[in-house]
Amino acid sequence: MGNQSLDPSLDYAKKLDEQDELSSFREEFYVKDDTIYFIGNSLGLLSKRSEIALSKIMESWKEYGIDGWTEGEHPWFYMSEKLGEMSAPLVGGKPEEVIATGSTTVNLHQLVSTFYHPKGKKTKILADELTFPSDIFALQSQLKLKGYNPEEHLIRVKSRNGRVVEEDDIIEAMTDEVALIMLPSVMYRSGQVLDMKRLTEEAHKRGIIIGFDLCHSIGAMPHALNDWGADFAFWCNYKYVNAGPGSVAGIFVNEKHIGTTPGLAGWFSSDKNKQFDMDHQLTPAQSAGAFQIGTPHMLSLAPLMGSLEIFQEAGIEKLRKKSLQLTQYMMDLIRHELADHGFEIGNPLEDHRRGGHVYLEHPEAARICKALKMNKVMPDFRNPNGIRLTPAALYNTFEEVWQAVQTLKRIMDDEEYKQFENKRGVVA
Incomplete structure (x- = not known):
């Protein structure tokens, strides 16, 4: 799934979800319908089985x-x-x-x-x-x-x-x-x-x-x-x-x-x-x-x-495959939609060197994270200028990745983030 062949449409994101053999596991978790939870690398969501x-x-x-x-x-x-x-x-x-x-x-x-x-x-x-x-x-x-x-x-x-x-x-x-x-x-x-x-x-x-x-x-x-x-x-x-x-x-x-x-x-x-x-x-x-x-x-x-x-x-091999697809898709969309907004992708690009999250760097990272959270997208800020976004393979979707990137684009286009102070909270 490379950037050159990217289809940036919502329909394509939905198509990827339809092809996802792990999609049923989302139902195992308490996922809020109005929130995109991209912080599972800090605290995963509660499952019904737990x-x-x-x-x-x-x-x-x-x-x-x-x-x-x-x-x-x-x-x-x-x-x-x-x-x-x-x-x-x-x-x-x-x-x-x-x-x-x-x-x-x-x-x-x-x-x-x-x-x-x-x-x-x-x-x-x-x-x-x-x-x-x-x-x-x-x-x-x-x-x-x-x-x-x-x-x-x-x-x-x-x-x-x-x-x-x-x-x-x-x-x-x-x-x-x-x-x-x-x-x-x-x-x-x-x-x-x-x-x-x-x-x-x-x-x-x-x-x-x-x-x-x-x-x-x-x-x-x-x-x-x-x-x-x-x-x-x-x-x-x-x-x-x-x-x-x-x-x-x-x-x-x-x-x-x-x-x-x-x-x-x-x-x-x-x-x-x-x-x-x-x-x-x-x-x-x-x-x-x-x-x-x-x-x-x-x-x-x-x-x-x-x-x-x-x-x-679910099987850890299948989860890893989906995780890599999610993070690659996210990086491709970020390059496509946010090329002019000063973001740098700070995580390794190669599959074998990339873990489960996307790491963005931006001088206004703290206030951007606050704006994302206000818009019901849950990111993870890392001092001084890092934004971690984690689409977890068990419960996140490709459509959520698409929606999150669109939200981030709007925040940057409209300069929504400027209403917040550019420093972390007590817990980041």
Whole structure:
């Protein structure tokens, strides 16, 4: 679907929707008829199945009380493992390599605590300068806990243009001083997809442990973490996976590391058959379950079950195909309709390097986002000049893409955005 062959008509958008084999999944979600929700890369919409799954957990609490841990359709004691098994196809892991647990940053702390073992001159952690601040905060904390100065021991690979980080530059930074590498699968701002397979191979050639933050890729694109040999990964489930605000997150630990004592041990790190022996000597679970810490948050886990059922039916390969079509169509329309309005497309254009959103840059980005929101198009502003637009494959349509671009064109033509202040809100 290239720009040269673009048909910019509404009829063409409707035709694309008629050809969409995933169109029925839109009915699974609570979509407001008067709103175009293009912010699913920050918080996905509620599905009816997630709502039902949550109500079932409430019912089991009502029915069984404490016996809900072992009784009912989905005993709580095994729920994290069950959801890990259901999540495994989304990350390309084996069931025993994946667990639903914790939150993104807690899980990162767990994994770095487990796999960062500075020794001799091999003391540094390698990251990048464009990654999400939370990850940097955690890495800085872990270095301080080990007695190292983050200014010296946290390497942040520079971007050549402020949008993407080249794999060649990352590999060049893999010196014999690096003990651990932590990188995003997809850059949260520009949507760049890193070549995780290549980076893992290069890290392992140098004897370096490598892991990935999948927050902006899980649910939007396939992964093959086990095949690639990645050592670990972690992610949230409230963006493309649609499991709800602050929902329980996930961890992948490669099978070769199963049996490793967790850096941060806790009650649910235990082998389930021994957990209630009340022994003060931990026997870690022989699975990714060992990297749990505390008791699972059942009311935050439940919506994930409903959401993952939808992913099982839709299939991540088909979702990725539609996602790429949606973002390509959006970029083509933006070039066609907004060529004279000062927008730059800041995300990679190639399919294999582009995640699930379109990233636009404009000097008036903050006020343009406010104008879009006033017109019932929900965008995502990223300081200082970024607009992220995310047509989610499970519930957004090609017609919505067409309508959103027309709305954006009108906002620019009529200078509607000028009524707003060009700065972000408290939450952007």
